[in-house]
Amino acid sequence: GKRLPKPDATRIFTISNQKGGVGKTTTTVNLSAAMARAGMHVLVVDIDPQGNASTALNIPHGSDDNSIYDVLLDDLEIQDVVQNCPDVDGLQVAPATIELAGAEIELVSLVAREQRLSRALAAYFKYREEQGLPRLDYIFIDCPPSLGLLTVNAFVAATEVLIPIQTEYYALEGLSQLVKNINMIQKHLNADLKVSTILLTMYDGRTRLATQVADEVREYFPTEVLSTLIPRNVRISEAPSFQQSVLTYDPQSSGALSYREAAAEIAERGAPA
Ligand code: ADP
Ligand code: MG
Numbered sequence: 001g002k003r004l005p006k007p008d009a010t011r012i013f014t015i016s017n018q019k020g021g022v023g024k025t026t027t028t029v030n031l032s033a034a035m036a037r038a039g040m041h042v043l044v045v046d047i048d049p050q051g052n053a054s055t056a057l058n059i060p061h062g063s064d065d066n067s068i069y070d071v072l073l074d075d076l077e078i079q080d081v082v083q084n085c086p087d088v089d090g091l092q093v094a095p096a097t098i099e100l101a102g103a104e105i106e107l108v109s110l111v112a113r114e115q116r117l118s119r120a121l122a123a124y125f126k127y128r129e130e131q132g133l134p135r136l137d138y139i140f141i142d143c144p145p146s147l148g149l150l151t152v153n154a155f156v157a158a159t160e161v162l163i164p165i166q167t168e169y170y171a172l173e174g175l176s177q178l179v180k181n182i183n184m185i186q187k188h189l190n191a192d193l194k195v196s197t198i199l200l201t202m203y204d205g206r207t208r209l210a211t212q213v214a215d216e217v218r219e220y221f222p223t224e225v226l227s228t229l230i231p232r233n234v235r236i237s238e239a240p241s242f243q244q245s246v247l248t249y250d251p252q253s254s255g256a257l258s259y260r261e262a263a264a265e266i267a268e269r270g271a272p273a
Contacts (some may be wrong), residue, residue: 001051002038002260002264002266003038003039003122003131003213004038004039004040004263004268005267005268005270006037006039006040006137007137007138007267007270007271008271009145009271010125010135010136010138011137011138011139011141011159011160011271012121012139012141012157012158012159012160013138013139013140013141013158013159013160013161013162013196013197014141014143014151014154014157014158014161014162015028015140015141015142015143015144015162015164016025016151016155016161016162016163016178017143017147017164017165017178018146018147018151018153018177018178019088019173019174019236020145020164021145021166022158022165022201022202023164023166023199023201023230024048024142024164025048025052025053025056025142026056026146026164026201026236026237027162027201027230027259028044028046028053028140028141028142028222029044029053029056029057029142029240029245030097030236030245030246030247030255030256030259030264031062031140031259031262031263032057032091032245033043033057033085033087033088033091033245033248034120034245034247034259034262034263035109035137035138035267036088036091037088037090037229037247037260038084038260038263038264038267039090040090040137040138040267041134041135041136042091042092042136042137042139042140043082043092043136043138043139043140043143044057044085044091044092044139044140044141044142044270045068045092045093045094045117045121045139045140045141045154046061046068046094046095046096046142046260047068047072047096047100047117047141047142047143047144047150047194048096048100048142048143048144048145048150049096049097049098049099049100049144049150050144050241051095051097051098051100051144051226052142053091053093053096053142053160054093054095054096055240055243056240056243056244056245057091057093057240057243058085058086058131058243058244059085059086059095059185060083061095061096061097061103062097063097063099064097065095065097065247066080066081066096067081067093067095067096067097067099067100067219068081068095068096068100068133069096069097069100069103069118069121070184071094071116071117072100072107072117072120072150072153073106073110074105074110074116075118077082077123077127077237078120078121078123078124078125078127079124079127081095081160081246082093082094083095086147087245087248088098088245088248088249093169095239096142099162100150102175103149103150103173104133104148104149104150107150107153108149108227113149113153113267114152114153114156114189115153115189116153116244117141117153117154117156117157118156118157120247120252121157122244132241135186138176140162141154141157141158147231149159152189155182155185155189155193156193157191158188158190158193159192159193159194159271160193160195160196160271160272161193161194161195161196161197162197162198163175163178163195163197163198163199163200163234164198164199164201165198165199165200165268166202167202167209167210167214167217167229168199168202168209168213169199169209169213171213171216171217172213172216172217172220175220179195179207179222182195193223194272195221196224196271196272197226197266198221198224198226199225199228199230199262200213200214200217200225200226200229200230201230202230202231202232203229203230203231203232204231204232205229205231206259214229226230226262226265226266227265228258228261228262228265229256229258230255230259230262231254231255233246233253233254233255234252235249235250235254236253236257239255239261242257245259246259247259247260248250261263
């Protein structure tokens with residue numbers, strides 16, 4: 001595939017939207033696969049207790065498997081839990097297990113409860129350097145559909161937020177709450193965080209509604225919205241049951257094409273100033 005320019009420093013994206021079903025996991029899986037296929041070193045961190053990204057990327061995540069839960073609760077390091085994605089070279093995954101559902105509450109009483117993921121990633125960068133492993137180019141954190149402590153950990157660890165927005169009714173509903181939360185994080189916990197990227201998903205250009213919603217989102221986020229739109233495409237929704245990204249499952253599909261384009265656009269735009 002086409003090679004993409006490498007970033008100067010690791011870009012850490014949290015893929016966030018407190019609404020479910022808007023394409024967070026689909027975007028995490030396919031964007032990370034597209035980046036890895038373009039020669040990037042990529043890590044996916046799955047912090048959704050559902051573990052859908054881990055499943056889609058074919059990573060074992062039963063209750064006996066090491067997971068990001070063990071990292072957040074302090075028992076293990078990231079290097080103890082990451083697995084290589086069999087689908088794509090250069091793509092690693094720190095999987096989620098269902099135990100994570102309890103972490104939301106277990107974290108409350110812990111020291112530095114908001115900084116756990118951020119510290120674990122910093123330690124992992126150091127480990128990779130000591131081991132002579134290549135620097136990671138991209139990290140994508142797949143968030144649960146809530147604004148609890150797991151999502152806060154993602155916001156604190158990240159440098160950028162990518163918000164997938166489903167182009168349909170109520171697309172903007174809840175966005176002001178999300179933006180307010182991100183502003184709070186910037187003020188109190190992570191001054192470097194930026195909403196750098198908005199991705200319109202499940203776009204159906206035949207409907208007037210979809211074009212109206214797209215226009216409305218562009219008005220609200222003029223510089224953040226990618227020009228690439230992710231179309232509604234059945235291949236995208238079929239791929240996870242084959243435990244493949246759509247890029248492997250059907251490389252010529254409109255879904256695969258659009259995620260490759262989105263990856264290229266993100267790489268070419270570079271990190272925000
Ligand atoms: P979230 O992680 O935000 O809850 P998902 O990524 O799991 O959302 O997507 C919700 C559902 O929509 C899934 O069944 C997924 O396969 C499907 N889906 C996501 N994006 C597309 C698309 N572009 N075209 C068709 N189906 C999609
Ligand atoms: Mg999801």
